[in-house]
Amino acid sequence: MARRLILIHPDPRLRKVAEPVTEITPELAELADDMLVTMYEAPGLGLAAPQIGISKRLIVLDCVKEAEAEPRPIAMFNPEILWSSEDRSIYEEGCLSIPDQYAEVERPAEVEVRWLDREGLVQQERFAGLWATCVQHEIDHLDGRLFIDYLKPLRRQMITRKMEKLKRERARA
Numbered sequence: 382m383a384r385r386l387i388l389i390h391p392d393p394r395l396r397k398v399a400e401p402v403t404e405i406t407p408e409l410a411e412l413a414d415d416m417l418v419t420m421y422e423a424p425g426l427g428l429a430a431p432q433i434g435i436s437k438r439l440i441v442l443d444c445v446k447e448a449e450a451e452p453r454p455i456a457m458f459n460p461e462i463l464w465s466s467e468d469r470s471i472y473e474e475g476c477l478s479i480p481d482q483y484a485e486v487e488r489p490a491e492v493e494v495r496w497l498d499r500e501g502l503v504q505q506e507r508f509a510g511l512w513a514t515c516v517q518h519e520i521d522h523l524d525g526r527l528f529i530d531y532l533k534p535l536r537r538q539m540i541t542r543k544m545e546k547l548k549r550e551r552a553r554a
């Protein structure tokens with residue numbers, strides 16, 4: 382398993398609509414493992430394939446927060462939101478492609494999601510709380526959407542400028 386490089390916003394690869402996965406090959410299962418390693422090491426709660434420059438509908442997540450609790454790594458191929466609650470909740474979100482920037486985003490509080498697991502089996506589950514926010518955030522990545530798109534334009538521009546500066550500094554280092 383290998384750690385992958387995470388793209389930083391702004392990057393055109395983060396804005397592309399990702400391709401559906403037609404078959405879960407051993408290479409794609411391995412990619413899911415690499416993404417989990419990359420996510421845990423970052424550390425982060427979720428990661429989408431476009432964030433490592435791969436335009437496939439694949440996300441990984443683990444929103445277990447308590448240090449003493451069992452981890453629950455999930456890889457979802459072709460995840461789809463089947464239902465969203467009318468109830469909404471607000472969480473402070475961050476993103477591994479937008480390091481050290483956080484903002485409150487309002488989303489449906491619960492979602493029902495269907496996906497293919499790494500064995501190619503259909504899974505369906507209703508998520509609430511942090512899991513619901515996280516899975517929506519990651520699925521957004523597959524459609525080229527970032528959490529800053531939900532913010533007011535001025536705030537979004539400020540964050541984007543900070544990221545451009547960060548990328549220039551990293552390129553120089």
Ligand SMILES: [Zn+2]
Nearest residue numbers: 475476477478
């Ligand atoms: Zn993200």
